[in-house]
Amino acid sequence: MLNTNAHLSEKIFADDIEQAPTRDGFGNGVVEAGKADPRVVVLCADLAESTRAEWFQKEFPERYIEIGVAEQNMATVAAGMAAVGKVPFIASYAVFSPGRNYEQIRTTIALNRAGVKVCGMHAGVSVGPDGATHQMLEDIGMMRMLPGMIVIAPCDAEEARKAVIAAAQTDGPVYLRFGRSATPVFTTRDTPFEIGKALKLFESDDPQVAILSTGSLGYAALVAARELAESGVGVIVLHMPTIKPLDTESILNVAKRAGRVVTVEEHQSAGGFGSAVAEFLAQNHPVPMRLLGIADVFGQSGESDELLTYYGLDALHIEEAARTLASV
Amino acid sequence: MLNTNAHLSEKIFADDIEQAPTRDGFGNGVVEAGKADPRVVVLCADLAESTRAEWFQKEFPERYIEIGVAEQNMATVAAGMAAVGKVPFIASYAVFSPGRNYEQIRTTIALNRAGVKVCGMHAGVSVGPDGATHQMLEDIGMMRMLPGMIVIAPCDAEEARKAVIAAAQTDGPVYLRFGRSATPVFTTRDTPFEIGKALKLFESDDPQVAILSTGSLGYAALVAARELAESGVGVIVLHMPTIKPLDTESILNVAKRAGRVVTVEEHQSAGGFGSAVAEFLAQNHPVPMRLLGIADVFGQSGESDELLTYYGLDALHIEEAARTLASV
Amino acid sequence: MMTDSEVIEIEKKVASIRETIIEMLVAAGSGHTAGPLGMADIFAAFYFHILNHNPQEPCWEGRDRLVLSNGHICPVLYATMAHAGYFPIEECLTLRKFGSRLQGHPERVRLPVLETTSGPLGEGLSQAAGMAYAFRMDEKMWDISCPTSDVGHDMSHIGRRVYCVMSDGEQEEGNTWEAVMFAGKNRLSNLTAVMDRNNIQINGMTEDVMPLEPLADKYRAFNWHVLEVNGNDIPAFITAIDEAKAIYEKPTLIIAHTIPGKGVPEIEFDYHWHGKPPTKEEGKRFLQEIRTLGGKVQHEYA
Amino acid sequence: MMTDSEVIEIEKKVASIRETIIEMLVAAGSGHTAGPLGMADIFAAFYFHILNHNPQEPCWEGRDRLVLSNGHICPVLYATMAHAGYFPIEECLTLRKFGSRLQGHPERVRLPVLETTSGPLGEGLSQAAGMAYAFRMDEKMWDISCPTSDVGHDMSHIGRRVYCVMSDGEQEEGNTWEAVMFAGKNRLSNLTAVMDRNNIQINGMTEDVMPLEPLADKYRAFNWHVLEVNGNDIPAFITAIDEAKAIYEKPTLIIAHTIPGKGVPEIEFDYHWHGKPPTKEEGKRFLQEIRTLGGKVQHEYA
Ligand SMILES: Cc1ncc(C[n+]2csc(CCOP(=O)(O)OP(=O)(O)O)c2C)c(N)n1
Ligand SMILES: Cc1ncc(C[n+]2csc(CCOP(=O)(O)OP(=O)(O)O)c2C)c(N)n1
Numbered sequence A, B: 001m002l003n004t005n006a007h008l009s010e011k012i013f014a015d016d017i018e019q020a021p022t023r024d025g026f027g028n029g030v031v032e033a034g035k036a037d038p039r040v041v042v043l044c045a046d047l048a049e050s051t052r053a054e055w056f057q058k059e060f061p062e063r064y065i066e067i068g069v070a071e072q073n074m075a076t077v078a079a080g081m082a083a084v085g086k087v088p089f090i091a092s093y094a095v096f097s098p099g100r101n102y103e104q105i106r107t108t109i110a111l112n113r114a115g116v117k118v119c120g121m122h123a124g125v126s127v128g129p130d131g132a133t134h135q136m137l138e139d140i141g142m143m144r145m146l147p148g149m150i151v152i153a154p155c156d157a158e159e160a161r162k163a164v165i166a167a168a169q170t171d172g173p174v175y176l177r178f179g180r181s182a183t184p185v186f187t188t189r190d191t192p193f194e195i196g197k198a199l200k201l202f203e204s205d206d207p208q209v210a211i212l213s214t215g216s217l218g219y220a221a222l223v224a225a226r227e228l229a230e231s232g233v234g235v236i237v238l239h240m241p242t243i244k245p246l247d248t249e250s251i252l253n254v255a256k257r258a259g260r261v262v263t264v265e266e267h268q269s270a271g272g273f274g275s276a277v278a279e280f281l282a283q284n285h286p287v288p289m290r291l292l293g294i295a296d297v298f299g300q301s302g303e304s305d306e307l308l309t310y311y312g313l314d315a316l317h318i319e320e321a322a323r324t325l326a327s328v
Numbered sequence C, D: 001m002m003t004d005s006e007v008i009e010i011e012k013k014v015a016s017i018r019e020t021i022i023e024m025l026v027a028a029g030s031g032h033t034a035g036p037l038g039m040a041d042i043f044a045a046f047y048f049h050i051l052n053h054n055p056q057e058p059c060w061e062g063r064d065r066l067v068l069s070n071g072h073i074c075p076v077l078y079a080t081m082a083h084a085g086y087f088p089i090e091e092c093l094t095l096r097k098f099g100s101r102l103q104g105h106p107e108r109v110r111l112p113v114l115e116t117t118s119g120p121l122g123e124g125l126s127q128a129a130g131m132a133y134a135f136r137m138d139e140k141m142w143d144i145s146c147p148t149s150d151v152g153h154d155m156s157h158i159g160r161r162v163y164c165v166m167s168d169g170e171q172e173e174g175n176t177w178e179a180v181m182f183a184g185k186n187r188l189s190n191l192t193a194v195m196d197r198n199n200i201q202i203n204g205m206t207e208d209v210m211p212l213e214p215l216a217d218k219y220r221a222f223n224w225h226v227l228e229v230n231g232n233d234i235p236a237f238i239t240a241i242d243e244a245k246a247i248y249e250k251p252t253l254i255i256a257h258t259i260p261g262k263g264v265p266e267i268e269f270d271y272h273w274h275g276k277p278p279t280k281e282e283g284k285r286f287l288q289e290i291r292t293l294g295g296k297v298q299h300e301y302a
């Protein structure tokens, strides 16, 4: 009951499915965007290799701007460049951008409607050993509160590539969220991607619960769905790369069909994606929900998988949460 | 059907009810806290008069620390002072603190569990003529996403005073939100205040809708409730000065009794107080809701009242929203 | 060099701009008085002499850019742009009112003839540096006739300069120093920053609140060229701007010593006038003071 | 002045600390190598000579404070503190592992013997300045025997000093300059900052990525006293610290020129080692290199 129109990877549940971090998708996407549009420039705050800004730098050294460790300056220099016709992508870790330059993004990018694309890398606990100081868990919430900001958390490196290209073609400000650790590349070139559109990945005939996911946990959601379906629990998986503008039509549709909604994100469950879904459903079609995310604690050092399990964000926990909710 | 245990002002609905901005409550409260505890210090980023930090400075010049226009430094100097035993209050406009120093608050105060009290003034559109750049609408969302952060938005100057004193007596980090414009002082010395506790202000015998409010819109909620009750719509007004930790028991109670919930706040309705309520109810007792707040736009210049009306946050709009929801 | 009559023309504008500032602040009932009055000479010099711009074609890509970083002094920006023909002078009286394009702090989306949005301090120099950097990229591209450039090859765009007006108070913001370092590194000689060194900020005199001196040494240590000038002396200021244009290898900072509240002797130098408007009565008196002085100056030169 | 044997003692510690750093990084499989190795001499000097502290009573209020601003070099902090007796040396091998108190970047809540939490750059100097400011307030209070003080009047608390270790890369953060200005204004002479001037950051050499020079001029222009020293020369560093204590009117910056990767010749000066750990094989080789050098030094002095 995988949605065939989603054109997912043929290896979708194989052990040797390709693995890549979504930041690689940024690297590839921004090089493509740079080829297509000479206005594209990349600014980076002393993290060229790990953000993959380096890939752009190698192709277009003249259009790569080194900012040093100065995220406030990065955002505002980019706002100035946008004002005179450039299409700037700014790259750092999400904890520093938008963490360290929030008000600059608010005033000189969002309110100012400067077409800067803010690229927050190393989001979530899957950063791993660097620990809590480097694991951003509030960026979706911060960015979606800003009027006019588009917010995207791609599910894999391929979708990340497409999202970057789409962002380059969009006039206004965009926030893009990427992860550090390799995750399964389960979408393909043919998988549809459009800003603001959700994508149904999985659908049982008689769904009792819908799992809505954003970011790279989409894969875990799928694995959970397969198990659920096999054990007789009907399920829908709706993948929502765009958190803002929210595809409310699709949400309403699956909420009506399944009657129960689980949201999944690598973010505080306060204020983030699940929160956006809850805000919408509470006002339009209240249903029982379960918001899976980080439950009001900071992250910590550890391996990516170990942490996702510890914080209850692996396929098993998703499955369990959905099963419990479905049985209410 | 005003809750007599709330000991509200006797002039509650009189034209000559005392008016004062909640920032005055900060000024008075922090002086009292300073008298009670010599560890209390106040840091201010070049806004002494308008934040009322000046009132403390006059009483305790040696315990007032002038930071200049440097909000990042303000937060981190305070973190350092807290580490060696001080109880620092930091005062600026909310758009700059926590807007300009978010990541400093995250790392050196929240994660570091430094007992700094972050005081964000001039929150909301009621700032008035200064316009969008100075009207913070995202601070509740930002602060409530931080683990361990207590978040309080008092309803009037008197409650603000109590909240500041309570914050001084609390070990961990606290965010306090204050407004610029004068609003009715409708609580009294006798009105109970406890961090983490909601206060029922109004209750009909047979409530069809509950209005949950935070901050100084609590008064407008009360005015709306009186109208609703007079026209036969049963209503509860639950005032929630503490947004985090959320008084979920009280919310559950009124949601069960009234079956419908309207939230009211001078903040983006995304990510803020209403969002927190929606997250909780969706997972515990889904009911139809209406989230009143700023609907994904920036503020603008104008008079405080004019703006509250324009953005749909006056008593009339609240009444209308509650009436509509009650009739669903 | 400017001729005497050119100077007189600009000084006449200055007097009118100061009058408009008072009128708009009285009408608004809130807003900033000291900074705008102190900077009227410099804004007039920019919009009536220095800038390569065209109020009739405000979006002309070849124009110089003036970025106002300390957005709270926008009354002087609005008044000067109105007098320069960007919008009707009467519109100035809508300052800070509901629905006005003249927001309490300048917003480019609402008033598109502005170059940016400001108010939160310390963010203008970075934006100006970004513009200057982008201009230099484009000029290099044109040099090598980059075939993929879709910016066009309009030679009239060559030599665009970027000016950033900022305050002394905002030197306390970290973002400012990040920008200073970036511009210094990149030797953005097409960028000139003008600092309103009026020695006041909200809580008092800068040297009491947060000492900034030695300011010139700071910028020099960040690899800038630094000039100091009387910011209320139009010819001297224009000479400094010309010197800045001649500096090849570095961005230039002009520390413009101004008198806050300039033109209204009773409030000059008083930091309490940072952020309050004149009452109606004060407004009348202030206008009188401005006109008398203005009259004197015109008399002298006439 | 230190005696030769005192210096030898510290240098022995340095060698052990470097070994522990390599061991912990190999065990962790991720982390930072260059900075920690380069700063081993300075950390040993602090914990075995300079600081007034007591590992047996880590919360003693009278201790000096050492704030590590560039948290990513925490392996040297952990290794040194372990060797000084704050926790078992074996615990170092838990670095960056799930459940460890030794987080990838230092967290005071998890390891309470630390003075703060860091990792995000540019935030340490402000915190150190806040501590120094608070200490000065308290000492003034004791002077006048403030009756309301509940801090107590323990005279052993008088004269506490605050040290901040920071990197050169974080001089690019605006927050740093806000702190520099604040400390300069307040003449925090009880604050000494030590900058790891190793000339590298992540994207390359600092002077290529974002030139910092003239660094001493910058701090002087912000009203600091500045000293420069070879940061891998323990007696010279300690002399500089002593000089800083003697400066009455200003905070002091010690620019400590260090060799990133110091002790392992094959990686010295190479910025690629900023943020990666040695493999197992490299680890063995590095330990060998460190021991040989260590052996040589011990031999010379013995
Ligand atoms: C980031 C930020 N913090 C605080 C403020 C509030 N503020 C507005 S003007 C000002 C004083 C700054 O001094 P200066 O710009 O020199 O003022 P002026 O000379 O015009 O009186 C302050 C603190 C602000 N606008 N932005
Ligand atoms: C605010 C912030 N931005 C970015 C980073 C990522 N980062 C970690 S270390 C580092 C390099 C800084 O140079 P330096 O501290 O001199 O490094 P070292 O000499 O130890 O190699 C950067 C950019 C960070 N930790 N904090």
Ligand SMILES: [Mg+2]
Residues within 6 Å of the ligand: C167, C168, C169, C196, C197, C198, C199, C200, C201
């Ligand atoms: Mg000033």
Ligand SMILES: [Mg+2]
Residues within 6 Å of the ligand: D167, D168, D169, D196, D197, D198, D199, D200, D201
């Ligand atoms: Mg370095």
